[in-house]
Structures are given as C-alpha cells and as structure tokens.
Amino acid sequence: MSKRIDVKDLNVYYGDFLAVEDVTINIEAKSVTAFIGPSGCGKSTFLRTLNRMHEVLPGARVEGEVLLDGDNLYGPGVDPVTVRSQIGMVFQRPNPFPTMSIRDNVLAGVKLNNKKISKGEADVLVERSLQGANLWNEVKDRLEKPGSGLSGGQQQRLCIARAIAVEPQVILMDEPCSALDPISTLAIEDLINELKDQYTVVIVTHNMQQAARVSDKTAFFNIAGTGKPGKLIEFGETQGIFSNPTQKATEDYVSGRFG
Amino acid sequence: MTATSLTSTQGAGRAGDKVFSGAALAAGCLILAVLFGVALFLVVQAIPALTAPADEIQGGAGFFTYIGPIVVGTLIAAVIALVIATPIAIGVALFISHFAPRGLAAGLGYVVDLLAAIPSVVYGAWGAAFLAKEISPIYNWLADNMGWLPIFQGPASATGKTILTAGIVLSVMVLPIITSLSREIFLQTPKLHEEAALALGATRWEMIRMSVLPFARPGIISAIMLGLGRALGETMAVALVLSSGALTASLIQSGNQTIAAEIALNFPEASGLKVSTLIAAGLVLFVITLAVNMLARWIISRHKEFSGAN
Numbered sequence: 001m002s003k004r005i006d007v008k009d010l011n012v013y014y015g016d017f018l019a020v021e022d023v024t025i026n027i028e029a030k031s032v033t034a035f036i037g038p039s040g041c042g043k044s045t046f047l048r049t050l051n052r053m054h055e056v057l058p059g060a061r062v063e064g065e066v067l068l069d070g071d072n073l074y075g076p077g078v079d080p081v082t083v084r085s086q087i088g089m090v091f092q093r094p095n096p097f098p099t100m101s102i103r104d105n106v107l108a109g110v111k112l113n114n115k116k117i118s119k120g121e122a123d124v125l126v127e128r129s130l131q132g133a134n135l136w137n138e139v140k141d142r143l144e145k146p147g148s149g150l151s152g153g154q155q156q157r158l159c160i161a162r163a164i165a166v167e168p169q170v171i172l173m174d175e176p177c178s179a180l181d182p183i184s185t186l187a188i189e190d191l192i193n194e195l196k197d198q199y200t201v202v203i204v205t206h207n208m209q210q211a212a213r214v215s216d217k218t219a220f221f222n223i224a225g226t227g228k229p230g231k232l233i234e235f236g237e238t239q240g241i242f243s244n245p246t247q248k249a250t251e252d253y254v255s256g257r258f259g
Numbered sequence: 260m261t262a263t264s265l266t267s268t269q270g271a272g273r274a275g276d277k278v279f280s281g282a283a284l285a286a287g288c289l290i291l292a293v294l295f296g297v298a299l300f301l302v303v304q305a306i307p308a309l310t311a312p313a314d315e316i317q318g319g320a321g322f323f324t325y326i327g328p329i330v331v332g333t334l335i336a337a338v339i340a341l342v343i344a345t346p347i348a349i350g351v352a353l354f355i356s357h358f359a360p361r362g363l364a365a366g367l368g369y370v371v372d373l374l375a376a377i378p379s380v381v382y383g384a385w386g387a388a389f390l391a392k393e394i395s396p397i398y399n400w401l402a403d404n405m406g407w408l409p410i411f412q413g414p415a416s417a418t419g420k421t422i423l424t425a426g427i428v429l430s431v432m433v434l435p436i437i438t439s440l441s442r443e444i445f446l447q448t449p450k451l452h453e454e455a456a457l458a459l460g461a462t463r464w465e466m467i468r469m470s471v472l473p474f475a476r477p478g479i480i481s482a483i484m485l486g487l488g489r490a491l492g493e494t495m496a497v498a499l500v501l502s503s504g505a506l507t508a509s510l511i512q513s514g515n516q517t518i519a520a521e522i523a524l525n526f527p528e529a530s531g532l533k534v535s536t537l538i539a540a541g542l543v544l545f546v547i548t549l550a551v552n553m554l555a556r557w558i559i560s561r562h563k564e565f566s567g568a569n
Contacts, residue, residue, distance in 0.1 A: 088459070162455075
C-alpha cells in the first residue's frame with residue numbers, strides 16, 4: 001500500500017518565475033524523507049508538486065516528470081483529482097473542516113472517493129483511522145462534536161487521520177508541527193515513525209532535530225539569493241547529511257553556521 | 260518610575276480615544292432612537308384603525324380582514340422573488356468567485372453591481388411595458404397545460420400583469436444584493452479549508468460543497484434575508500407591474516396586492532381613518548420584516564458550534 005516516487009529534472013514555476021530548478025530525487029517506499037533548508041528555498045513548493053497541489057495557484061506550473069511507481073503524475077490524461085486521492089497531504093496549520101464533526105472529518109475523503117459506505121464500515125474505518133493517528137482514546141466519546149473544538153495538536157492528528165482514512169500511497173507533510181507545542185510535536189513525531197511501516201512519508205521541516213529524529217533520508221534545499229531559484233543541494237542518508245555532509249553549504253546549514 | 264507617572268493621563272492620544280468612543284456611542288444611540296421613533300409613530304398612528312368599529316374600515320369587515328389578504332400577497336410576491344433569485348444569485352456568485360477567469364469575473368461582478376444601481380421605477384416600467392406583454396403567452400401555456408395546479412389555474416391574465424410577473428421583476432431586483440454579498444463571503448473562504456478538500460481528492464464542485472458552502476452558509480442566509488427585506492418592502496415596481504385585486508391562489512390571474520404597493524397607491528388620496536389604516540398596514544410590514552430577521556438570526560445561531568468561529 002505504498003509506492004516510491006522518482007522525480008526527474010523537475011522545474012517549478014510561478015508564472016514566469018522559476019521557483020525550484022532541476023530537481024532529481026528518488027524517494028523510497030515505506031520510508032520517511034525529510035526536506036530541510038532555509039525559508040523561501042522552495043522545499044514546500046516542491047512538496048506541493050508531488051501531489052499536484054502546486055497548480056491550484058493561478059499561473060503555477062511545472063516542467064519535468066514525477067513518477068509514482070513509474071507512472072508520470074504529469075503525463076497526458078492524468079487527473080489531478082485522482083493523483084491527490086492517492087497522495088495525501090497534511091498542512092502547516094491544522095485544517096479540519098470546521099462545520100463537520102470529528103467523525104465526518106475522518107470520513108470526508110472516503111465519502112468523496114467511494115460514495116456509498118455503510119454505517120458499520122464507516123464506524124470501523126473511523127476507529128481504525130483515529131487509532132492510526134493516535135487520537136482514538138482522546139476523542140472516542142465525542143465523535144459527533146466539531147473538529148474545531150480540539151486542541152491544535154489534536155486537530156493536526158485529526159488531519160492525519162483524515163489523510164490515512166483514504167489509504168493513500170504516500171503522505172506529504174508540510175511543516176506539520178510548526179504551529180504545535182513540544183508535547184504535541186512529540187506525539188506527531190511518534191506517529192510519523194509508526195506511519196512509515198505502511199506509508200511513504202515525505203516531510204518538510206524547519207526543525208533540524210526533527211529531521212534527524214524522524215527521517216531515514218534527508219534532502220537539503222538552498223537558494224543562492226532573492227529572486228534566484230531554489231535547488232536541491234544534497235540528498236542522502238539522514239545520518240550522513242547531519243554528521244558527514246559532502247557539500248559545504250549543507251555543513252554550514254546543519255551546524256548552524258549559515259551564510 | 261513613580262506612581263504619579265503611571266496615573267497621569269496625558270497627550271492627544273487619550274483625548275482622541277474619548278472623542279472616538281463618544282462618537283461611536285452617539286451613533287449607536289441615534290440608530291436606536293430613530294428605530295424607536297419610527298416604531299412609536301407607527302403604533303400611535305395605527306391605534307385608531309386598530310380600535311375602530313369593523314364597518315368603518317375599508318371593506319367593512321374590520322382591520323384584520325382588510326390586511327390579511329395583502330399580507331399573504333406580500334409574502335407570495337417575496338417568496339416568488341427569492342425562489343427565483345436565490346439559486347441564480349448563488350450560482351453567479353460561485354461562478355465569479357471560483358470558476359470564471361479573473362478578467363471575466365471582474366467584469367461580471369461589475370455588471371451585477373450595475374443591476375443594483377437601476378432605480379426601482381425603471382424596473383417597474385420595464386416589467387409593466389415589456390415583461391408582462393412578453394410573458395403572457397407563457398401564462399396561457401401554463402393555464403392550458405398545468406391548470407390543474409391551483410397556482411396556475413386559468414384563465415390567464417391577458418395583460419400579464421400578475422403577481423408572478425411582479426415576483427419575477429422583484430427577483431431581478433434582489434439578485435444583485437444576494438449575488439454580491441454571497442460573492443464576498445465565498446471569496447473569504449479560508450484557502451486552508453479549500454486546500455484541505457482538494458488534497459483529499461475533491462473535484463472543484465466537491466471542494467465547494469465541502470469547504471466553501473458550509474463556511475458561507477450564515478452569510479448566504481443573511482444575504483437572502485437582506486434580499487427578502489427588499490422584496491417585502493419594494494413599492495414602485497409592484498405598484499406599476501401588478502394589476503391588483505382580491506386575493507387569489509392563481510399566480511397567473513390578475514389579483515392580489517402587496518402592503519407596500521397598497522400604501523403607495525392609496526396614500527395620496529387618503530384622509531382620516533383611511534390614513535390610519537394604511538399606517539397600520541405599514542406597522543404590520545414592519546413586524547413581518549422584524550420577525551423574518553429574528554428567524555434568520557435564530558437559524559444562524561443554531562449552528563454556531565459548527566461555524567468555525569471557535
């Protein structure tokens with residue numbers, strides 16, 4: 001239930017502006033890959049090209065190939081809606097649907113992809129997804145309450161439950177802990193460790209300790225200056241990136257001697 | 260830092276604060292005073308009509324027998340207007356906010372706003388001179404083919420000046436109100452919620468159903484209520500379009516009347532108790548509008564827990 005992603009020579013544009021240049025990267029199935037780098041280096045932009053969320057913005061487009069187990073996401077006739085139902089996403093700020101109950105939030109994606117679902121099946125799925133997001137024990141008595149009444153960390157885990165309820169091949173996380181306190185962050189990190197048994201996880205983070213803790217491989221992105229495109233500088237085993245990077249820029253960044 | 264430096268108030272900033280809060284308070288009080296004044300005027304002036312013997316009121320059967328049919332007529336016209344205008348307005352607003360290319364959206368929004376700038380007497384003239392004539396063949400068809408429904412019972416009005424025509428004209432008039440308010444609300448939908456839906460694999464329409472419409476629901480209700488307020492109170496267009504008469508169930512025969520048009524048509528020649536009767540009719544319209552607004556607020560507050568405001 002998880003697939004690998006191979007990106008070949010990808011250029012990402014906002015209109016005429018080249019935001020990310022020439023990225024080639026191979027992301028293994030059932031692993032956690034972290035993207036690190038300074039603000040504005042294009043790591044979030046690049047992440048959003050992996051499930052075709054980038055093109056939601058007017059004028060945004062890409063050149064190149066993103067292969068999900070060999071199938072090009074940007075091939076002719078590929079429906080972005082289908083792509084997104086296979087590659088889930090968790091956002092920087094928790095975004096449960098405010099008008100839906102906790103239960104309906106978990107089922108939101110399932111009801112899109114598979115319109116008819118019996119109540120029994122739905123109950124099983126809600127419990128399994130919330131268990132999978134380590135949230136079940138906290139919310140099992142108030143499934144009919146609104147999702148927006150939960151704490152920030154709980155809301156983010158609800159969003160993860162919503163993403164895994166549709167059983168995607170890949171889960172993309174865009175700085176999932178940046179709006180959370182350290183305890184909630186720890187809960188999410190534990191969860192990421194469990195998720196990689198079943199899913200391919202790609203996470204963007206500003207927190208290098210977090211990258212070191214949760215990821216198997218790390219990609220370092222950097223930008224030469226304002227108005228210049230972001231580039232993939234180095235990609236390898238997390239251990240290697242943090243202890244023995246081959247590039248000077250990577251070493252400066254991970255050791256805090258940036259610039 | 261001494262105690263005096265903490266307690267002393269100084270500078271223009273503090274004075275500005277007082278001026279501003281005073282002005283805001285005065286404005287708030289003024290609106291209450293005006294509302295109270297109007298309500299008081301209506302009640303005082305209406306009392307003679309409400310207490311007069313039944314046979315002195317127009318129609319000779321008391322005030323409530325007189326006002327009942329026109330209240331129903333007012334509601335019929337307003338409901339027709341909303342039933343036609345609401346789906347179109349929401350559709351146009353969604354098209355402008357989420358489907359149209361940017362250039363077209365701006366132009367279309369401008370045209371819709373222009374609709375609101377046309378004076379109501381122009382709508383009335385258009386409805387009476389053009390729409391009524393053009394639409395009467397359709398009324399004939401409705402009478403022939405759907406006449407078994409009480410609302411389409413024949414014979415259809417030959418002039419087309421019916422309550423349905425008035426309702427259609429009203430719907431064009433409330434369309435821009437509902438459209439522009441809904442459009443503003445749709446545009447305010449948090450990007451975060453739209454992206455949440457898209458990232459789950461929602462199509463554009465599913466995204467609108469999952470995130471835009473639930474978010475905009477209270478706003479849509481407010482927009483409809485504002486439109487209803489206009490439809491209930493609209494005078495000139497109805498007075499020109501509708502060939503009024505007794506209350507009838509059929510929407511395609513002449514007949515029916517609305518409160519606002521009844522007041523406008525009769526007020527210039529009224530005197531004595533007749534004036535009082537018309538003002539009492541105005542009081543009834545005031546109460547209906549108030550009730551509609553309270554109902555709308557109640558509907559909105561019922562779903563507060565799920566509104567996303569918490």
